[in-house]
Amino acid sequence: MxxxxxxxxxxxxxxxxxxxxxxxxxxxxxxxxxxxxxVMRELVFGPRRFNDLRGSLxxxxxxxxxxxxEGLEAAGVVRxxxxxxxAAAQVYELTEWGRESEPIFMALGRWAARSxxxxxxxxxxxxxxxxxxxTMLDAERAAGIEARVGLRLGDETFLCRLGGGAVAITAEPxxxxxxxxxxxxxxxxxxxxxGRKLDALQAEGALGIEGDLALARWFxxxxxLPAKAGRGG
Amino acid sequence: MxxxxxxxxxxxxxxxxxxxxxxxxxxxxxxxxxxxxxVMRELVFGPRRFNDLRGSLxxxxxxxxxxxxEGLEAAGVVRxxxxxxxAAAQVYELTEWGRESEPIFMALGRWAARSxxxxxxxxxxxxxxxxxxxTMLDAERAAGIEARVGLRLGDETFLCRLGGGAVAITAEPxxxxxxxxxxxxxxxxxxxxxGRKLDALQAEGALGIEGDLALARWFxxxxxLPAKAGRGG
DNA sequence: CTGTATCCGTGTTGATACTG
DNA sequence: CAGTATCAACACGGATACAG
Numbered sequence: 001m002x003x004x005x006x007x008x009x010x011x012x013x014x015x016x017x018x019x020x021x022x023x024x025x026x027x028x029x030x031x032x033x034x035x036x037x038x039v040m041r042e043l044v045f046g047p048r049r050f051n052d053l054r055g056s057l058x059x060x061x062x063x064x065x066x067x068x069x070e071g072l073e074a075a076g077v078v079r080x081x082x083x084x085x086x087a088a089a090q091v092y093e094l095t096e097w098g099r100e101s102e103p104i105f106m107a108l109g110r111w112a113a114r115s116x117x118x119x120x121x122x123x124x125x126x127x128x129x130x131x132x133x134x135t136m137l138d139a140e141r142a143a144g145i146e147a148r149v150g151l152r153l154g155d156e157t158f159l160c161r162l163g164g165g166a167v168a169i170t171a172e173p174x175x176x177x178x179x180x181x182x183x184x185x186x187x188x189x190x191x192x193x194x195g196r197k198l199d200a201l202q203a204e205g206a207l208g209i210e211g212d213l214a215l216a217r218w219f220x221x222x223x224x225l226p227a228k229a230g231r232g233g
Numbered sequence: 234m235x236x237x238x239x240x241x242x243x244x245x246x247x248x249x250x251x252x253x254x255x256x257x258x259x260x261x262x263x264x265x266x267x268x269x270x271x272v273m274r275e276l277v278f279g280p281r282r283f284n285d286l287r288g289s290l291x292x293x294x295x296x297x298x299x300x301x302x303e304g305l306e307a308a309g310v311v312r313x314x315x316x317x318x319x320a321a322a323q324v325y326e327l328t329e330w331g332r333e334s335e336p337i338f339m340a341l342g343r344w345a346a347r348s349x350x351x352x353x354x355x356x357x358x359x360x361x362x363x364x365x366x367x368t369m370l371d372a373e374r375a376a377g378i379e380a381r382v383g384l385r386l387g388d389e390t391f392l393c394r395l396g397g398g399a400v401a402i403t404a405e406p407x408x409x410x411x412x413x414x415x416x417x418x419x420x421x422x423x424x425x426x427x428g429r430k431l432d433a434l435q436a437e438g439a440l441g442i443e444g445d446l447a448l449a450r451w452f453x454x455x456x457x458l459p460a461k462a463g464r465g466g
Numbered sequence: 467c468t469g470t471a472t473c474c475g476t477g478t479t480g481a482t483a484c485t486g
Numbered sequence: 487c488a489g490t491a492t493c494a495a496c497a498c499g500g501a502t503a504c505a506g
Contacts, residue, residue, distance in 0.1 A: 003373075016477090016498085018271065019292060021422070022355050022361035023368075024338045025271055027345030034265070034479075038251065038258055050488050059252060061480045066489060076349060076462065090488075097462030100344055106259045107340040111333055112260030116309060120254050187253070228385035229309065230331030249479090249496095267498075283469055294499045299470065322468070471504070484490075485490070 027104070029114050030075045035060050039068050040077065040098060041105055045158070046171045047081065047093035056125040077101070094164045106135040113154050114229045122191055126153050130169050133192070136223040139165035149219045150177030152208075162222075179215040182208035191220045260337070263308045268293050272301050272308065273331060274338055275360045278391070279404045280314065280326035289358040310334070339368040347462045353426055359386050362418050363402050366425070369456040372398035382452045383410030385441075386418050395455075412448040415441035425451045 018025040072078035077098040143165040151158045161168045187206040190196040201207035251258040305311035310331040376398040384391045394401045420439040423429040434440035
């Protein structure tokens with residue numbers, strides 16, 4: 001029955017509501033359940049398949065991922081799309097409104113980067129790294145420069161267009177890139193946030209660098225981490 | 234034993250971690266449990282006592298509130314302070330870093346205000362209303378005007394200083410206010426977000442208006458709600 | 467009067483195994 | 487590959503009793 005299915009889906013959003021007119025509370029009604037925001041984070045840079053999501057969210061179980069995707073779909077945040085044959089796979093993607101949630105991740109990330117308990121040595125997903133670049137970009141340092149830096153992370157490529165003190169990141173071929181960094185997410189993160197020298201990472205074979213080396217060196221300095229918060233002063 | 238207590242508190246932050254270097258994920262480790270962000274929201278405009286919090290968070294139970302406050306304290310977000318006698322009451326307040334979480338509420342609120350499912354007729358706490366003013370202020374409309382509008386909500390007073398296209402809100406006496414709105418949170422919300430005429434609310438006795446009436450009329454038009462999101466376009 | 471601790475029914479979460 | 491089924495553990499919320 002169609003109506004049964006719809007009823008079930010509406011319930012799937014969340015059984016527990018805050019009963020609060022505050023829009024922030026409503027946001028938590030929609031995406032406040034465990035894992036929901038991280039699922040959305042993984043979709044920010046494009047559609048993903050069920051098992052892609054499982055892979056980038058270590059610790060989530062299949063049934064919980066199913067529930068979250070159903071809930072997010074019912075909330076209008078996520079859309080499920082079946083690719084045309086012969087791919088025949090199903091993918092999940094953010095709706096337009098879902099894509100507007102990006103400032104939430106930036107606000108959360110900017111705030112928690114100052115947490116004394118934050119451990120940057122844990123594993124990082126591709127989406128997390130890219131989102132952190134958008135969040136942590138030092139606008140002043142990047143002001144007045146136009147550049148295109150490519151990132152090859154595993155088998156995906158992303159182009160970072162720097163300009164006007166901001167960075168736009170899209171999944172696309174790297175033909176236009178003036179410099180390209182290639183490697184695992186962890187290696188790129190080590191270069192940008194771990195204070196590791198590009199040359200050392202390159203020598204270890206962890207990172208490949210093509211194109212404008214000076215640009216690459218400059219690029220990795222654009223994303224300073226904020227100072228840790230003190231004892232509640 | 235002191236060390237036992239500390240151990241207990243560290244565990245109280247959260248038993249379940251995402252094991253993810255992403256700072257946004259770490260934020261959810263810290264404040265992603267049910268009610269945690271709403272407790273913080275209630276503390277944004279000043280210290281509150283345990284039962285104040287219970288009152289403004291309908292639905293939270295005493296034991297859950299205790300757990301959240303312990304967790305937030307262990308995370309360094311909330312500080313517990315005992316007032317000097319004869320008040321002899323305990324209050325909870327945000328630490329400096331905790332206060333920096335305000336952009337999170339704004340991002341959540343700005344996003345969820347566009348949710349098709351958002352119901353603005355539900356009850357609203359004082360902190361929610363004030364936070365929504367900061368979030369929804371139309372900077373263009375407020376640009377180039379300096380004004381001080383007071384809000385008397387129940388037995389608390391708040392001064393809204395408009396200037397430079399922004400609004401700063403603090404809990405303080407209203408001596409400096411050029412106009413003052415008095416009433417229940419719901420009445421002020423009805424005037425600002427519900428499209429209710431000030432005159433009608435005043436006639437009903439729901440709202441008191443003192444001082445510059447034209448300023449009051451202008452003030453309530455400064456906070457437009459965003460359009461609802463469509464069907465995932 | 468202000469919080470805290472304990473008990474308990476219920477629902478959510480998460481690990482494993484399994485199916486179309 | 488994309489989920490479903492099952493079950494154990496735990497978190498939530500309500501009530502109640504307790505402590506300063």
